[in-house]
Amino acid sequence: MASSLFVSLTISLLPILLFQAATGEAPAPAELPRSELAAIFRVMGDLLGDPTWAELHPRPCTDTPWPGLQCELAPDDSRRLRATRLHFGPDVSAPPCRPGARLAAPAILGLPHLRTLSLFGCFVGRPVELPPALFTNTSSLEQLVLKSNPGLTGRIPATLSNLRTSLQVLSLSQNGFRGEIPRELGGLAALQQLDLSYNNLTGQIPEEIGGMTRLTILDLSWNGIEGGVPGALGSMRMLQKADLSYNRFVGQVPPEIGSLKELVFLDLSHNGLAGPLPATLSGLSKLQYLLLQDNPIGTAVPAVVGSLRGLQVLGLSGCNLTGPIGPFFAALGGLMALSLDRNRLDGPIPASLGALPHLGQLNLSQNRLAGEIALPREFVARLGRRLDVRGNDELCVGRGLRASFLGAPPPCVAGGGGPGNVNGTSSALEDEGSGCRGYGVVGGLGGLLCHLVVLLMLVLDL
Ligand SMILES: *[C@@H]1O[C@H](CO)[C@@H](O)[C@H](O)[C@H]1NC(C)=O
Numbered sequence: 109m110a111s112s113l114f115v116s117l118t119i120s121l122l123p124i125l126l127f128q129a130a131t132g133e134a135p136a137p138a139e140l141p142r143s144e145l146a147a148i149f150r151v152m153g154d155l156l157g158d159p160t161w162a163e164l165h166p167r168p169c170t171d172t173p174w175p176g177l178q179c180e181l182a183p184d185d186s187r188r189l190r191a192t193r194l195h196f197g198p199d200v201s202a203p204p205c206r207p208g209a210r211l212a213a214p215a216i217l218g219l220p221h222l223r224t225l226s227l228f229g230c231f232v233g234r235p236v237e238l239p240p241a242l243f244t245n246t247s248s249l250e251q252l253v254l255k256s257n258p259g260l261t262g263r264i265p266a267t268l269s270n271l272r273t274s275l276q277v278l279s280l281s282q283n284g285f286r287g288e289i290p291r292e293l294g295g296l297a298a299l300q301q302l303d304l305s306y307n308n309l310t311g312q313i314p315e316e317i318g319g320m321t322r323l324t325i326l327d328l329s330w331n332g333i334e335g336g337v338p339g340a341l342g343s344m345r346m347l348q349k350a351d352l353s354y355n356r357f358v359g360q361v362p363p364e365i366g367s368l369k370e371l372v373f374l375d376l377s378h379n380g381l382a383g384p385l386p387a388t389l390s391g392l393s394k395l396q397y398l399l400l401q402d403n404p405i406g407t408a409v410p411a412v413v414g415s416l417r418g419l420q421v422l423g424l425s426g427c428n429l430t431g432p433i434g435p436f437f438a439a440l441g442g443l444m445a446l447s448l449d450r451n452r453l454d455g456p457i458p459a460s461l462g463a464l465p466h467l468g469q470l471n472l473s474q475n476r477l478a479g480e481i482a483l484p485r486e487f488v489a490r491l492g493r494r495l496d497v498r499g500n501d502e503l504c505v506g507r508g509l510r511a512s513f514l515g516a517p518p519p520c521v522a523g524g525g526g527p528g529n530v531n532g533t534s535s536a537l538e539d540e541g542s543g544c545r546g547y548g549v550v551g552g553l554g555g556l557l558c559h560l561v562v563l564l565m566l567v568l569d570l
Pocket residue numbers: 245246
């Protein structure tokens with residue numbers, strides 16, 4: 109107990125001792141081993157166009173620091189430093205990487221204690237590939253972040269799987285990687301974040317990916333990935349964010365997705381996924397974002413969404429949905445945005461939508477909705493232009509509400525049964541129609557009776 113306290117105290121005092129050393133008091137200052145210093149100079153030479161870097165930074169961990177390099181004391185030797193983090197990006201190097209910049213394995217392997225390697229916007233010109241030899245089982249890499257390097261092409265090296273015990277973050281977003289996701293990556297059992305978005309990846313997701321059981325973030329969006337969404341994703345029990353949008357996935361959403369109890373964000377939009385959605389999705393009790401827009405789901409509005417009580421944003425635009433909007437949304441008290449545009453929905457707009465206290469965005473445009481819009485006046489006023497009902501030819505609106513709508517639907521003639529007569533010959537009837545508005549808000553029998561009376565007057569030509 110006492111000795112472990114002593115050790116931790118000593119470790120926390122080390123930086124102070126180091127500082128004293130630098131100001132001329134004993135003991136000797138900690139140094140980077142020669143081999144690591146040489147490796148740093150090689151890596152810098154490979155990446156930067158600036159030949160004077162080594163002259164300007166002869167002791168890059170201590171007296172002549174460079175912001176992109178971080179060094180730490182070796183835990184077992186207070187006179188030794190280690191290079192632990194190397195970061196290149198617009199924030200630390202200007203000008204950035206030289207035109208022919210490359211990542212050479214021997215130089216990188218000379219930094220065995222490197223835990224973070226991140227290069228932003230480094231390889232922009234001539235295509236370069238990641239040498240498979242970069243990743244060996246002696247590496248300490250915990251975070252590999254190579255982002256916005258359009259010149260970085262070729263395949264994602266399968267040798268990344270050699271980092272199975274260390275790698276926690278793998279982010280290769282916005283590069284030019286091609287080909288398939290190597291199945292070997294499934295062996296990265298310590299991985300917590302995988303971001304391969306915005307590349308040119310093709311082929312199918314390998315089933316082995318289910319081996320990444322500690323993953324919390326999975327982003328494969330904006331690629332050309334095909335085939336089915338693998339059920340193996342269901343074994344990523346810690347997953348909080350899954351983004352598979354803008355790919356070419358087909359088939360159905362596998363029922364295993366319903367076991368992702370921690371999932372907060374699920375984006376499957378812009379794919380070729382068909383319905384029906386599995387009932388197991390009701391298990392996603394923490395889900396806040398469900399984005400399915402632009403998939404040929406082709407069913408009725410999926411009842412399962414009604415059980416996702418945590419939902420805040422639901423995107424079902426362009427899903428080829430049919431039938432009425434249905435009662436399911438009334439249960440989603442936290443809903444802030446609902447998009448149902450570009451479907452084939454018919455029937456009325458349920459008044460219950462207007463009772464959702466947090467709903468601030470509602471797009472119902474380009475459907476076949478019909479009848480009088482029975483949304484409360486306060487609701488219509490609150491949403492303003494964020495309420496879109498355009499492109500529903502059979503919708504009409506009570507006169508008092510009309511002006512507040514985007515693309516003002518026609519006024520109801522009477523009874524809310526169809527589009528209004530815009531010839532102006534029925535102003536009396538319109539007045540009668542608006543006389544029903546008070547009921548329209550509340551809905552129910554009173555409104556129905558009022559509309560019946562107006563209809564009767566119309567028929568009897570009173
Ligand atoms: C690392 O790889 C080498 C050669 O590929 C192998 O001989 C060695 O057993 C591996 N070490 C571990 C710890 O996996």
